[in-house]
Amino acid sequence: MLETSARLLRLLSLLQTPREWPGSELADRLEVSTRTVRNDIERLRALGYPVHATRGSAGGYRLGAGTRLPPLLLDDEEAVAVALGLRTSSISGVEETSLRALAKLEQVLPDRLRRRVNALHSHTVPVPPDRPGPKVAADTLIALTAACRDHERLRFDYRGHDGTGTVREVEPHRLVSWGRRWYLVAWDIARADWRTFRVDRLTPRTPTGPRFTPREPPEDVVTRVMRGVSAAAWRHTARVLVHAPADRVTARINPAVGTVEAVDAGTCVLHTGADTVESLAVHLGLLDEDFTVTDPPELVDLLRTLSDRYARATRARPERDGSAG
Structure with missing residues (x-):
C-alpha cells in the first residue's frame, strides 16, 4: 500500500485524466478502500484542487477548474513539450514570464529530461527572420481567441495599410499565425463577407458584443490567408503557367512563396510574388x-x-593562343 503522500500524488495523476472516475475504480487502482479514497479527495480539496463529485451509478470524481491554479503533475513527454514550448515562445509581452516559468520547470526536471531539453537548446541554432515581425501583445491574442471560443461579436479599431482608421464589428472565427504576423479571420458584419485582419493593426474594444451562431467560411482559413495575405504583402506578383503536374509543383513550393492551381494533368498555374x-x-x-x-x-x-x-x-570561346607573335 502506498504511503499517504505518494498515494495523493498518484490519485492526482489519475484525476488529471479528463474523465469521470468511479470511487470503486480509484480504490482498485490505489489498492485502498473507497472510504480512504473519499478522505484523500477531501485532502486534495483542502490543498486547492477542485475535485467535483457526481452521484449515481454513472457518477464519480473529476478534476475541474478552480479559482486559483494548483500545482500540476506532468508526465515525461508533457514536461519536455512544455519546456520546449517555453524556450521557443515568440509572442510579444510574455518573454520574461516564459523564462520564469521555464526556470521553475527546469529546476524540478529529472536529469534524464533536463538533458533532452538542454540538448535541443545547445545543439540548434535559430535563424532570425529577414525582417522582424510587428509585435502583438499577448493580451490581444488572448482577447481574440476568447471571443472566437465563446462566439461573441468583437468590435475593434482597425488601421488599414494606408493608415486610415475604422471601427469594425465582426464575428471572429480563427486566429492564424503566418510568417511574421498574426491574422484574424472573421465575418465582417457591415460588409456581409469574410475578411482577414492583421492583428498588429487592431485594438479590441471592450466589452465584447452579443453571442452569435458560428458560420463556416467557404474555404479553409489557412488557404484563405495564403491566397490573400501573402499576395497583399508582395510588391510584385505573377501568374505563371507551369508545364508540370500541380502535385509536383506543390511539393517544391513553400506555401509562403505561392499557391498552385491545377489546369489539367500536365499543367498548372502558380500564383506567386516577391x-x-x-x-x-x-x-x-x-x-x-x-x-x-x-x-x-x-x-x-x-x-x-x-x-x-x-x-x-x-557560347564556346576560342582558346587563347599562348605562342609569342
Whole structure:
C-alpha cells in the first residue's frame, strides 16, 4: 500500500485524466478502500484542487477548474513539450514570464529530461527572420481567441495599410499565425463577407458584443490567408503557367512563396510574388520546370535579359593562343 503522500500524488495523476472516475475504480487502482479514497479527495480539496463529485451509478470524481491554479503533475513527454514550448515562445509581452516559468520547470526536471531539453537548446541554432515581425501583445491574442471560443461579436479599431482608421464589428472565427504576423479571420458584419485582419493593426474594444451562431467560411482559413495575405504583402506578383503536374509543383513550393492551381494533368498555374522581380526570376528558375510568363511586363523583360545572358555564358570561346607573335 502506498504511503499517504505518494498515494495523493498518484490519485492526482489519475484525476488529471479528463474523465469521470468511479470511487470503486480509484480504490482498485490505489489498492485502498473507497472510504480512504473519499478522505484523500477531501485532502486534495483542502490543498486547492477542485475535485467535483457526481452521484449515481454513472457518477464519480473529476478534476475541474478552480479559482486559483494548483500545482500540476506532468508526465515525461508533457514536461519536455512544455519546456520546449517555453524556450521557443515568440509572442510579444510574455518573454520574461516564459523564462520564469521555464526556470521553475527546469529546476524540478529529472536529469534524464533536463538533458533532452538542454540538448535541443545547445545543439540548434535559430535563424532570425529577414525582417522582424510587428509585435502583438499577448493580451490581444488572448482577447481574440476568447471571443472566437465563446462566439461573441468583437468590435475593434482597425488601421488599414494606408493608415486610415475604422471601427469594425465582426464575428471572429480563427486566429492564424503566418510568417511574421498574426491574422484574424472573421465575418465582417457591415460588409456581409469574410475578411482577414492583421492583428498588429487592431485594438479590441471592450466589452465584447452579443453571442452569435458560428458560420463556416467557404474555404479553409489557412488557404484563405495564403491566397490573400501573402499576395497583399508582395510588391510584385505573377501568374505563371507551369508545364508540370500541380502535385509536383506543390511539393517544391513553400506555401509562403505561392499557391498552385491545377489546369489539367500536365499543367498548372502558380500564383506567386516577391519584393523584387529579380527574386521572382530566381524562384522560377529553381522550379526546374518549363514555364510561361506573360505578366508582369518587367518580369518578362528581365527573363529575356537573363536568357540572353545565360546564352552568352555558354557560347564556346576560342582558346587563347599562348605562342609569342
